[in-house]
Amino acid sequence: MTVSSWRSSPRHALAADALVRHVVTFGRVLREVGIEAGPGRISDALAGLDRVELASADDVYYTLRQTLVARHDELELFDRAFAAWFLRAPVRPPGRALPPPPRSRQQLARPSNEAAPSAPEHDGEGSRHELGSSPHELLREKDFAAMTPDEFDRARALIAQIAATRPLRRSRRLRAHPRGDRLDLRRLMRESLATGGDPVERAFRRRRDVPRRLVLLCDVSGSMEAYTRALLLFVHAVLGTGPGVEAFAFGTRLSCLTGDLTTRNPERALERAAAAVNDWGSGTRIGASLKEFNDVYGRRALSRGAVIVIVSDGWERQENSTLGREMARLARAAYAVVWVNPLKGSPEYQPLAGGMRAALPFVDRFLAGHNVRSLEELATVLAGIERRHAA
Amino acid sequence: MYSPGPRLETVNAFATIDELEAALREASYLPERGLSTALFLSLALEKPVLLEGEAGVGKTEAAKALARARGARLIRLQCYEGLDVAHAVYEWNYPRQLLHIRAAQEGTVSDAELFGREFLIRRPLLEALEADEPVVLLIDEIDRADEEFEAFLLEMLSDFQITIPELGTVRARRRPSVVLTSNRTRELHDALKRRCLFHWIGHPTIEREIAIVRLRVPGVPERLAAEAATFVRGLRALDLAKPPGVAETIDWAQALAALGREELDAEVVESTLGSVLKYREDFEAVRDGVLLALVAEARAGR
Numbered sequence: 001m002t003v004s005s006w007r008s009s010p011r012h013a014l015a016a017d018a019l020v021r022h023v024v025t026f027g028r029v030l031r032e033v034g035i036e037a038g039p040g041r042i043s044d045a046l047a048g049l050d051r052v053e054l055a056s057a058d059d060v061y062y063t064l065r066q067t068l069v070a071r072h073d074e075l076e077l078f079d080r081a082f083a084a085w086f087l088r089a090p091v092r093p094p095g096r097a098l099p100p101p102p103r104s105r106q107q108l109a110r111p112s113n114e115a116a117p118s119a120p121e122h123d124g125e126g127s128r129h130e131l132g133s134s135p136h137e138l139l140r141e142k143d144f145a146a147m148t149p150d151e152f153d154r155a156r157a158l159i160a161q162i163a164a165t166r167p168l169r170r171s172r173r174l175r176a177h178p179r180g181d182r183l184d185l186r187r188l189m190r191e192s193l194a195t196g197g198d199p200v201e202r203a204f205r206r207r208r209d210v211p212r213r214l215v216l217l218c219d220v221s222g223s224m225e226a227y228t229r230a231l232l233l234f235v236h237a238v239l240g241t242g243p244g245v246e247a248f249a250f251g252t253r254l255s256c257l258t259g260d261l262t263t264r265n266p267e268r269a270l271e272r273a274a275a276a277v278n279d280w281g282s283g284t285r286i287g288a289s290l291k292e293f294n295d296v297y298g299r300r301a302l303s304r305g306a307v308i309v310i311v312s313d314g315w316e317r318q319e320n321s322t323l324g325r326e327m328a329r330l331a332r333a334a335y336a337v338v339w340v341n342p343l344k345g346s347p348e349y350q351p352l353a354g355g356m357r358a359a360l361p362f363v364d365r366f367l368a369g370h371n372v373r374s375l376e377e378l379a380t381v382l383a384g385i386e387r388r389h390a391a
Numbered sequence: 392m393y394s395p396g397p398r399l400e401t402v403n404a405f406a407t408i409d410e411l412e413a414a415l416r417e418a419s420y421l422p423e424r425g426l427s428t429a430l431f432l433s434l435a436l437e438k439p440v441l442l443e444g445e446a447g448v449g450k451t452e453a454a455k456a457l458a459r460a461r462g463a464r465l466i467r468l469q470c471y472e473g474l475d476v477a478h479a480v481y482e483w484n485y486p487r488q489l490l491h492i493r494a495a496q497e498g499t500v501s502d503a504e505l506f507g508r509e510f511l512i513r514r515p516l517l518e519a520l521e522a523d524e525p526v527v528l529l530i531d532e533i534d535r536a537d538e539e540f541e542a543f544l545l546e547m548l549s550d551f552q553i554t555i556p557e558l559g560t561v562r563a564r565r566r567p568s569v570v571l572t573s574n575r576t577r578e579l580h581d582a583l584k585r586r587c588l589f590h591w592i593g594h595p596t597i598e599r600e601i602a603i604v605r606l607r608v609p610g611v612p613e614r615l616a617a618e619a620a621t622f623v624r625g626l627r628a629l630d631l632a633k634p635p636g637v638a639e640t641i642d643w644a645q646a647l648a649a650l651g652r653e654e655l656d657a658e659v660v661e662s663t664l665g666s667v668l669k670y671r672e673d674f675e676a677v678r679d680g681v682l683l684a685l686v687a688e689a690r691a692g693r
Contacts, residue, residue, distance in 0.1 A: 040585060044436060048588075051435040052408060052428065059408060062428035062590075070584035072443055072575065072591050185485040193492065193500060243538055299445075299633065300534075301576040329632070 019054075020046060023064070026085050030068060033077045037068045044068075060086070140372040143345060145226035152229075158372050159230060160237045180206030212307055212335060213244045214382070217293060218257075219312035220249045220274040221284040227342040227370060231311045232270050234375055236261050246302060249273035250289035254296075286312055286355055287322030294329045303333040307382060311340045311369065316355025324358040331362035339363040340378060345370030404461060405431060411460065420449075420456030421603050429590035430457055430570075439548055439569035441533075441584065444592035446574055447636015453592075454529040454570035463525035463568070468515040470536035476543065480553055482512045506557035519567045520553060526567040534573040538580065545583045595637060597624055603637055604644045611648045618655045619644045622689040623667060629681065631673045642666045657686050 023045050027037040044067040052059040061082060069078045139155060147155060176184060187203035216235050220228050232247075239245045239261055247257040249270070255277045260269040277289075290310075297303065308330060316323050331337050339359060343349050345368040351360055360366065365381050368374040405411040411434070412427040422430070426442075430453070433440035442450040458465035468479055488510050492500050513521065519528040533541065547553060551563035571587060573579060595603065597620055604616040620640055627634045635643075643666045652659055661678060668674040677685075 036581075038585075044438065044588070047436050048432045051432065058424050059428055062425045063432060066425075066429050066432060066440075066588045066590050070441075070581070070587070070589045071578070075591060186483055189483070189485055189488050189505070190502070192489075193502065193505060295630075295632075300574060304576075 019049065023049070026064070026081070027068070029081050029085050030078065033081055035069060035074050035077055035081070041068050140376075142372075143370050144230045144342070145370075147226075155230065155372055156233055159233045159375060177204055177206040180204030182206065211244050213246070213302075213305065214238060214309070215297075215303060215306045215334075216245075216247045216309045216311065217254075217290070218247065218249050219251070219284060219286070219310075220270065220277060221251045221315075223284075223313055223315065224311070224342070225274075228274075228311065229267065229270060230372075230375070231340065231369060232257075232261075232267070234378075246297075248293060248297075249277050250284075250286070250293075251277040252285050252288075253277045254289045254292040256297075284312070284315060285318055286314070286316045286359075287318060287320065287324075287326055290326035290330060291322060294326055294333075298329065298333055301333070303330060305335050306333075307336050307338065308334045309338045309340060309378075309382070310359075313341055313343050314339075314351065314353045314356030314359060316353070316358070320354045320358040323355050324361075327359045327362040331364075336364040337362060338365045338367060338378070338381065340367050340369035342368060342370040344368040345374060405434065407431075414460035415456050418456045418459035419606055420452060420460075421599060421606060422453065422456075423592075423595060423599065425590060426453060426592060429588055432588055433570070434568055436588070437566055437568075439571055439587045441571045441573060441579070441587040441589050442592055443573045443575055443589070445594070445634065445636060447638035448592045448594060449637050450572040450592055451529065451531055452638075454527060454531075454572070457568070457570065458527035458529075461525060461527065461568075463527045464522065465527050465529060466515050466519045466522070466567070467529040467531060470530065470532045470534075470540070472535055472537055474536045474540050478514055479540070479543075480514050480516045481555060482514065484510045484512050502557070508558070511555075511558070516547060517553060517561065520551065520561055520563045522567065523564060525565065528567040528569045530569065530571045532574060533571045533583075534576045534579060541580050541583055545580070545586060548583075548586050594624075594627060594634075597621065600624070600637060600640060604640055607641045608644045608648055611644050612653045614654050615647055615652055616644055617692065618689040619647060621692060622655060622660070622685055625681075625685040625688055626667065626677065629677070631668070631676070632670045633668070633673060635667045639667045639669075655686055655689055657683055660686055 024042060027042045027045075030037040045064055048063040048067050049060065052063050054060060064082065065075070065078055069075060139151060140158065142151065142155075144152070144155070176187070182205050184203035184205045191203065192198055216231075216238075218224075218228050218231055218235070235245075235247045235257075239247065239258070245258070247261055249255050249257050251274065253276075255273050257269060257273050260272060294303070327337075341349075341351075341356065344351075344366065351357055351366075367378050367381060369378055405414065408424075408427050408431045411431045412422060412424075415422050415427065415430075429440050429442070432438070442453060444450055454467075455465055457463075483506065488505055491505065491510070511517075515528070519526050530544070533544070536544075548569060551566055552560050554560045594600075600620040600623070601617050604620055605611060605613065608616070623635050623640045623643070643663060646663050646666050647655075647659065650659065650663070660682060664674060664678065664682075668677060
């Protein structure tokens with residue numbers, strides 16, 4: 001088909017090569033907005049279009065969508081790209097492509113020294129230089145918010161080492177095991193062939209322990225930034241231990257971090273997340289964020305049987321009834337709930353903030369997480385955690 | 392020894408989406424256009440289709456309807472955590488093997504004899520591969536199975552063959568059409584998704600939902616169907632822990648019709664609401680809050 005005839009019948013009868021070009025270019029548009037549409041998918045799309053009525057916009061739309069998109073959360077992006085490319089509608093660029101506001105980048109890049117509240121003067125024996133050369137022990141005790149960039153860099157290595165252990169659950173899958181508690185009938189049968197059907201040697205299997213799902217919900221509001229960075233490095237290291245770890249960031253809203261954390265530098269992921277979930281100045285909405293988690297992810301049973309770790313100072317800027325109710329929902333579904341509050345690192349701290357008080361009845365373990373040592377404690381707790389409430 | 396040649400054939404009886412849609416309707420299922428397109432492409436391109444959506448939007452029902460529409464046999468594998476090969480593919484019949492060894496007396500049973508086909512218990516996946524007739528294989532709630540099983544499934548869906556160590560490789564006689572469903576309790580592995588067409592099923596429009604209720608609940612008064620569907624749509628707009636799906640609307644309409652109702656009123660709604668709202672918190676929130684307003688809206692047909 002020539003260009004002129006294509007012009008004369010723009011609606012139907014796309015020439016095969018024009019169609020191919022069209023779809024291939026559309027694939028590139030999709031990749032630009034972050035939808036992975038590889039050659040396999042493109043060829044599925046073309047094969048599909050070959051079988052449907054090209055004059056029907058609906059059928060073309062669904063054929064492309066079903067062959068090119070594999071995730072529910074990409075549907076909106078796809079719709080925008082489809083509108084832009086095939087319907088030539090003017091569209092705004094997708095939200096996730098927006099650069100984070102410069103202020104967040106600056107804020108999160110390095111916690112400034114002034115931002116460190118009540119830097120514990122007593123454990124600094126001299127200038128920051130001397131501290132920098134002090135042994136690991138001192139560094140492990142130091143509050144994250146009081147660390148210099150150098151110290152934080154060294155703490156980073158320590159944090160990565162801690163995260164290796166994970167809570168386990170019993171899998172239903174069986175593995176051969178000499179002291180197992182179930183007969184391995186298949187092996188038994190084979191081995192008893194030699195003895196005329198008498199099972200002389202008994203073969204056993206037992207259930208295997210597999211890592212329990214771990215879900216981390218990190219408060220990334222301004223008051224938490226120094227600690228969140230450290231905790232996120234921890235999360236990043238835990239993610240490296242295998243599947244079944246999910247991480248979320250929350251501020252005024254909730255955002256899933258898992259994909260970002262596995263593929264990217266954790267601190268950049270944090271910057272992006274903080275930019276995405278914080279409306280500057282409007283404060284943290286813990287209850288609302290937990291509600292969003294329960295509604296969207298809890299309903300998909302992400303929290304069922306999981307160990308949930310919430311990292312937050314518990315400063316709720318809204319009424320606390322939502323927080324209490326959502327904590328109850330969360331605790332019902334979860335295997336155990338751990339709350340990490342860096343403020344608890346201070347000996348004078350009392351959980352008086354309304355939000356923290358509302359949440360505590362539903363928390364199995366309440367930990368500090370303000371320095372490397374307390375992260376070690378967190379890792380130990382996670383490795384051996386038991387459900388406190390039997391319900 | 393045991394491998395029927397690779398005679399892969401799927402007969403796509405439907406030349407167009409419209410034909411498939413008509414057949415589904417014949418099979419008491421009213422699909423939206425996107426779903427018919429997905430099922431059509433799955434047959435035409437011989438690719439598995441992954442249906443995702445909230446609970447109760449009719450994912451499983453779609454697979455059943457497809458089987459009815461094609462006159463195919465439905466083989467269903469319900470997934471759960473810990474599902475393994477012994478429950479999904481095959482298992483050896485140990486008691487029979489043992490009896491066989493005993494009966495042979497002399498102890499001269501060969502390995503090949505003991506692990507022969509007569510001692511094989513076929514589970515859904517093997518059954519789907521070995522079937523001679525057209526089959527729709529429904530792998531239900533794949534998100535509940537663990538990741539090891541997903542990897543196994545990936546392998547099976549790419550080659551349509553399964554290796555049984557004692558018997559050799561079993562190849563599909565004809566490629567079953569495969570429908571996977573997921574409630575998104577977790578994100579599935581990308582490699583598995585790449586194998587599949589993907590379709591997200593949302594809640595139906597109000598007109599379609601009324602039509603579905605009337606189709607699925609024979610003899611339901613027209614007015615009752617419309618009011619029930621409108622009421623449920625109102626519930627979905629609320630902030631509930633578990634918004635009701637189409638399945639709940641159908642159950643509810645059935646209950647109301649069984650009570651001989653012609654229309655909704657506050658009293659009957661309160662006494663039957665349990666078949667729509669399955670969480671106590673949701674039930675109480677609606678009963679003590681917006682129930683009267685929703686009944687009024689439904690009766691006004693808004």
